[in-house]
Amino acid sequence: MTPEAIRLDHVSLWRRTQEEFSYDLKKTLFSLLQGKYTKPAKKQVLNDINLVVNPGEKIGIIGSNGAGKSTLLKLICGILDPTEGKVRVRGNIAPLIELGAGFNMNLSVRDNIILYGVLLGYSKQEMLTRTLDILNFAELNDYADMPVKSLSSGMKARLGFTVATDTEPDILILDEVLSVGDAKFARKSRQRIDHLWEKSSTILFVSHSLEYIDDLCDRAIWLNQGKIAFQGETKEAIDLYLSHLDVKEYTHNN
Amino acid sequence: MSIVHYQLSIILITEFEGTISPKSAGVRYNANYEFCFSLFMIIARKKTLEIWEKSPVWKDVKRYWELLSVLVPQNLKVRYRGSLLGIYWSLLNPIIMTVLYSTIFGTTFASYYDDSITNYVLAAVNGLLVVNFFNASTTQALVSIVESGDLLNKIKLPIPVFPMSMIGANIFQFMVGSFPLLAIVTLVKTHSLFSVILLLLPFSLLIVVCTGISLFVSSLYVFFRDLSYFYEIATFVAWITSPVFYPPDIVPEAVKPFINLNPLVPVIQIFRQVSLEGRFPESIYLIHGFCSGIIILTLGWLFVRRVQSAFMDLL
Numbered sequence: 001m002t003p004e005a006i007r008l009d010h011v012s013l014w015r016r017t018q019e020e021f022s023y024d025l026k027k028t029l030f031s032l033l034q035g036k037y038t039k040p041a042k043k044q045v046l047n048d049i050n051l052v053v054n055p056g057e058k059i060g061i062i063g064s065n066g067a068g069k070s071t072l073l074k075l076i077c078g079i080l081d082p083t084e085g086k087v088r089v090r091g092n093i094a095p096l097i098e099l100g101a102g103f104n105m106n107l108s109v110r111d112n113i114i115l116y117g118v119l120l121g122y123s124k125q126e127m128l129t130r131t132l133d134i135l136n137f138a139e140l141n142d143y144a145d146m147p148v149k150s151l152s153s154g155m156k157a158r159l160g161f162t163v164a165t166d167t168e169p170d171i172l173i174l175d176e177v178l179s180v181g182d183a184k185f186a187r188k189s190r191q192r193i194d195h196l197w198e199k200s201s202t203i204l205f206v207s208h209s210l211e212y213i214d215d216l217c218d219r220a221i222w223l224n225q226g227k228i229a230f231q232g233e234t235k236e237a238i239d240l241y242l243s244h245l246d247v248k249e250y251t252h253n254n
Numbered sequence: 255m256s257i258v259h260y261q262l263s264i265i266l267i268t269e270f271e272g273t274i275s276p277k278s279a280g281v282r283y284n285a286n287y288e289f290c291f292s293l294f295m296i297i298a299r300k301k302t303l304e305i306w307e308k309s310p311v312w313k314d315v316k317r318y319w320e321l322l323s324v325l326v327p328q329n330l331k332v333r334y335r336g337s338l339l340g341i342y343w344s345l346l347n348p349i350i351m352t353v354l355y356s357t358i359f360g361t362t363f364a365s366y367y368d369d370s371i372t373n374y375v376l377a378a379v380n381g382l383l384v385v386n387f388f389n390a391s392t393t394q395a396l397v398s399i400v401e402s403g404d405l406l407n408k409i410k411l412p413i414p415v416f417p418m419s420m421i422g423a424n425i426f427q428f429m430v431g432s433f434p435l436l437a438i439v440t441l442v443k444t445h446s447l448f449s450v451i452l453l454l455l456p457f458s459l460l461i462v463v464c465t466g467i468s469l470f471v472s473s474l475y476v477f478f479r480d481l482s483y484f485y486e487i488a489t490f491v492a493w494i495t496s497p498v499f500y501p502p503d504i505v506p507e508a509v510k511p512f513i514n515l516n517p518l519v520p521v522i523q524i525f526r527q528v529s530l531e532g533r534f535p536e537s538i539y540l541i542h543g544f545c546s547g548i549i550i551l552t553l554g555w556l557f558v559r560r561v562q563s564a565f566m567d568l569l
Contacts, residue, residue: 079407
C-alpha cells in the first residue's frame with residue numbers, strides 16, 4: 001500500500017477576524033486600564049475536515065466564495081496551522097497561489113527568478129543553473145535585466161507560473177491559474193500542466209470553472225461554509241453544488 | 255518525529271564525545287595510542303558530521319542561510335539601486351554629528367580624555383557608529399515581518415528570517431562603510447593589526463544584541479502597528495543612555511546601575527578599549543556584554559516562536 005500524500009484528520013481552524021482587532025498599542029493599553037479589554041473574537045473557518053489524498057490523485061475543490069477553499073490549501077501548504085486536528089503531507093509542495101506574490105518589483109527579472117525560487121525552497125545554486133530555461137519558457141529573454149515593474153501583468157503571471165512549475169513537485173497546488181498570458185502562452189502552460197499531470201504528481205486544484213474540474217479531476221470536494229459537504233465522484237459533486245446554488249437562488253427570489 | 259530524530263543525534267554526538275577522551279579516563283597513553291586515538295577522532299568526527307548533516311537542525315540552518323543569501327542582497331539592491339557608493343552617504347550623519355558635538359562639548363569633556371580633544375572625537379566616533387548601527391538595523395527590522403505579510407500568506411517561510419535579513423544588510427553596510435573608518439582609527443592609535451581584527455569581537459556582540467531586539471520588536475509590530483512611534487522613544491532612550499558624547503564617569507553613582515541595563519554600554523566600552531587603547535577588553539565588560547547579548551537573543555527568539563502562530567491571522 002502506498003502511503004497517502006496528504007492526510008487531514010479532524011482539522012478545524014479558527015481565525016481571528018481582522019476587523020475587530022485594534023492593531024493599536026495605545027488603544028489596547030487604554031482599554032486594559034479601563035478594564036474594557038476583550039479577547040479578540042475568533043471565527044471558525046474550517047470545521048472537522050477529514051481528507052485523504054493518495055499520490056497521483058487529481059482533486060478538484062469547489063465551493064462558493066468564502067467557503068474556505070483557499071484556506072484549506074494554505075493549511076496543506078503549511079502556511080497556516082490547524083487549531084485542532086492534524087495535517088500530514090508527504091513530499092515537496094509547489095504552491096501556485098496568486099502568481100507573482102514573491103516578486104520584488106524593483107529587482108530585475110533575473111534576480112527575481114532566483115529570489116522566488118529560493119523562497120519556494122530550491123537552492124540558490126540550483127536556481128542559477130535554471131535561470132536560462134525559465135527565461136526561455138517564459139519568453140522573457142529580452143527582459144532579463146529589466147525590473148519586474150516594467151513587465152505587463154500577463155508577463156508577470158507567465159514568470160510566476162514558469163518558476164513554480166519548472167521542477168516537478170510531488171504535490172502541485174493550483175488556485176485558479178490554469179491558463180495565464182496570451183493565447184499562445186496559455187497553450188504552453190496548459191501543456192506543462194498536462195505534463196505534470198501525466199508525471200502523476202498529486203494535484204489539488206481550486207477553480208470556479210466547473211468544466212475544467214470536470215475535465216481534469218478524478219475526484220472532487222465540495223466545500224460549504226467550512227465543511228466538506230461532499231467528496232467523491234466529480235460529476236456528482238458538481239451536480240450537488242449546482243443544485244445547492246439553485247435552491248439558494250430559488251429561496252432568495254421568493 | 256523530527257524532534258525524536260534530533261534528540262537521538264544529540265545523544266549520539268555526546269556519546270561519541272564521551273567515549274573518546276582518554277585523558278579523563280586516566281589512561282597513560284603512548285605515541286602509538288595517540289595515533290590510534292587521533293585516527294579514532296577523525297572517524298568519530300566524520301560520523302558526527304554525517305549525523306549532524308542529516309539532522310533537522312542542520313536543514314534549518316541551511317534553509318536560513320539560503321534565504322538570507324538572497325534576501326540580504328535584495329535589501330541592499332533595493333536600497334542602493336546599483337550604486338554601492340550610496341553606503342558612504344550613510345557615514346555623513348555620524349560625521350556631522352561628531353563634528354557638531356565635538357565643537358560644543360569637546361573642550362569641556364577633554365579633561366576626561368587625557369586633555370585631548372582628538373581622543374574625545376575618536377571615542378565619540380566609536381560610540382556613534384555603534385548606536386547608529388543599532389538604530390538603523392532595529393528600526394528597519396521593526397516593520398520587516400509586516401512588510402513580508404503578502405509573501406508569508408503565499409509561501410511557507412521561517413518568519414525570523416525577515417528581521418535577520420535586515421540585520422544582514424546592515425552588517426554588510428557596516429563592513430563596507432563604518433568598519434574601514436574604525437580600522438583606520440584603530441591602526442593610528444594602536445599600530446596593531448591584531449586590534450583591528452579584535453574589533454570583530456565587539457561587533458559580533460553588537461549583532462547578537464541587535465538580532466535579539468529585532469526579533470522581539472518585529473513580532474510585536476505585527477500586533478501593534480503604532481509601535482514605531484514608541485520605538486522611536488525607545489531608541490532615543492538607548493541613545494541618551496549610551497555614553498557616546500559624554501564620558502561614562504559623569505553619570506551619578508546612583509544612576510549607573512540603570513544605565514548599565516542598556517546592552518549597548520558594554521559593547522561601546524569594548525569597542526573603545528580595543529580600538530583606542532589597543533588592549534584586550536576587560537573581562538567585566540566581556541561578561542556583561544555576552545550575558546546581556548545571549549539573554550536578549552534567547553528572549554527574542556523565544557518570543558517569536560511563542561507568538562508566531564498568531565501572526566498569520568493578522569498579516
